[in-house]
Amino acid sequence: MGDDDTNRWPKIIPERIVSWSPGRGREISDVVDKKILHAFKGVKSFPLKRIIIQFWRPETIGGKRLLACYGCPYALSLANHRLWKYRSRCIKYYYSIDDLGVPDDPMTISGAPPATAFLNHFPEVVLDLRVHRGTPLVDLALECELTCFMMIPVFSETGCVGIVEVSMRIPADLLVIFNDIKRELKRAGLSITPPRASWQPHKSIGITRGGFTLAKSEIAEALQVAVQSHAVPLGQVWMAYENLYDRTSRMLLGKLNHFCVNLPGDPLSSVEFFYRDLVLLSMKKMITVEGLIGRTLATRQPHLCKNIHKLRDNRGVLAVLSANVKCASFVICLRSSHTGEVNYLFEFFWPQTLDHLALMEALLLTLREHLPSFKYASGARLGDELLVVDVDNSSSGSASTPLKIFPRNKSSVAGRKRTRASLGMETRSIEGQSELTNINDPEGDDDLIILAVYKIDYRLFYLPSSPTYKVFLEKVYQEFDLNPVGTYTIEYQVLPGDWYSLTNGSCLKSCVSSYRTSKNIDYIKLHVRAVEK
Structure with a gap:
């Protein structure tokens, strides 16, 4: 005891550091890399945990479009030799972003993130890498004790400029890191979604400006009243859009409006921040990947998930949320007489401990009052009997027996008032709000x-x-x-x-x-x- 530390302890910086070694010539100027470097420096969360952040950007080699991380900014702890091993191997690989079939180069990977995230313009998340064994870098990540990753597309005013990869040990850290990266990219002049000027309501839905304006006005008022009067932490509405500069005219889901109730110390405030700038979703990913919005859009049936944490098969938006926050989600598809067959997807989040049936009925009755031109996508009126698909969390997202709302159409103002009172909805505070707690997995945490x-x-x-x-x-x-x-x-x-x-x-x-x-x-x-x- 009492020895001079300098005799036994070298100068070590164990915290995560940010580095960039500009390499060979690239298609994208170094301006982008400098912005990415600046953004990475601003991410301060979990500096000692097993987390690596690195940038993949597009380039053309031998006439092929590829993603590479060689010479791009990265952030990791040099004291963790496993992270450094992973980084040193990643720089030798490429991801194909061409539609030219399977590449014959063993160092080029196709059909896997981050390439799919780049092509779909949509974040991808894998909560358990073990289910994807067989891909070289996935096997290496597991060997280096990394168990999950998140791929985030990055956009400038000209389009997608690359992918930010975040690989880590603990999925519960995903939401904080995602929000940090989103914030720092915005400060650097970049974004996680395409520029707003590049997208508009999809041409296939054929709406008029006047009708669309009337529908939007009703939605804005109804959403605010519904969220405030029932103290729902977050409500938002999505509809179909298209990218004006995308030659494939890929259909997208754009956020039309959103409203939230912020309560002091509310753990769900991180979810609201998560969605605040996430205003565009890939229609392809939302339909082909498990998710309440995709299912509701595909079937026109309302869906309820009482605990999104157990929707482990998600690879996009809900995967980030389900790894961090315990809450319920309800999505319903409505149409307005002002805009014909245009589908509007209303999405709500609330504490999973509440009476879901009573809250759904109360929300729909409020929406009926303030959406006079709207009906269910089936054509039935708001307030009529409705079957809601109750997602069975215990069997990988399969559907169980539907919940029946307004059975035999026996709803009344008196009944509605009793429902609201029983839920404590007369004020902006909901009893049970504290149940929205962060998830900590004691078995997997690096304590x-x-x-x-x-x-x-x-x-x-x-x-x-x-x-x-x-x-x-x-x-x-x-x-x-x-x-x-x-x-x-x-x-x-x-x-x-x-x-x-x-x-x-x-x-x-x-x-x-x-x-x-x-x-x-x-x-x-x-x-x-x-x-x-």
Whole structure:
């Protein structure tokens, strides 16, 4: 104890750093890379966790359109050798963004993110990489203890300029990182959605300007009243749009309006921030990938999911939310006489502990009052008997027996008032709002962050919250590839200059206790030394 730290502890920066080494000539100017670099520097969340952020941008090599990350900005902790190993291998690979079939180059990957995210102009999320084994970089990510990733398209005024990849260990960190990246890209003059000037209502729906204006006016008023009067944290409306500059005229879902109720300390406020600038969704992805909006649009049937956390088959928007927030979602398709067969998708989020049936009835009755020109997509009037597909969360998103709203059309103003009172909806505060809590998976969380030094080498690694001494030793030996028959001493630091021997389970418990109780320790310092014989 009491040794001078400079004699045993080198200067190490364990936190995530941002780097950029401009490489060979590219199609996109370095201006984009500089903006990406600036954005990455602004992402401050979880600096010590197992997270790598890197940029993939398009280029043409040998007449083929590819995505590459070589020479592009990236952010990681250099003290975590697994992250560095993953990065050093990624720069050798390409992703094909051409429709020229399967490439014959073993270093070129096709039909997988980030290429699909680039082509669809839509974020993609995989919450469990184990289901995608067989792809070289997925196998490498798992080897490097990365278990999930998120691919985010990045846009300038001219179109999609590349993909931001975020690969990490803990899915519960996805939403915070997504919101951070979205905010910092915006500050740098970039966006996660195509520029608004490039899209308009899809030509196939054939609406008139006057009729569309009337429908929008009704929607704006009805959405605000419904969200405020029932204290629903978030409500939004989507409709079909198209990109004016996209030769494929891909149909998109554009946000027509949204309204939220912000309560102090409301965990769902992060969901509202998540959706605030996410104003455009790929129609292709919303229909082909499991999701309430896609299902509702495809079937014209309303859908309810009582806990989006269990919709694990999502790869887009709901995947980010389901990894972080416990809440329910309800989507219904309506049409207005002002715009004919145009479909408007009303989407609401609320705490999963509420009475879903009563809340859906109350919302629909409020919408009926303020949407005089609207009916269900089936043609029935708002307030008529309605069957809602109740998504069965226990069986990978399959549908269970539908819920019946307004059975035999027995609804009344008195009944509506009782429903609202029973839910505590007369004010902007809902009892049970605190149930919207962040999800922490104790089995998967990197609870103990450890920075260890052996000779001139150092490692940033992680252990579960309550490791045994045997597990602890095995991890240390594995990280430094120590001789299994060798003898080593391990010491840990509590305060600067104070080192204590770590020789058994009791010492380990004392070390962990000091780490948990101290507000000034971001990680546990270990010093490993070989015993001379």
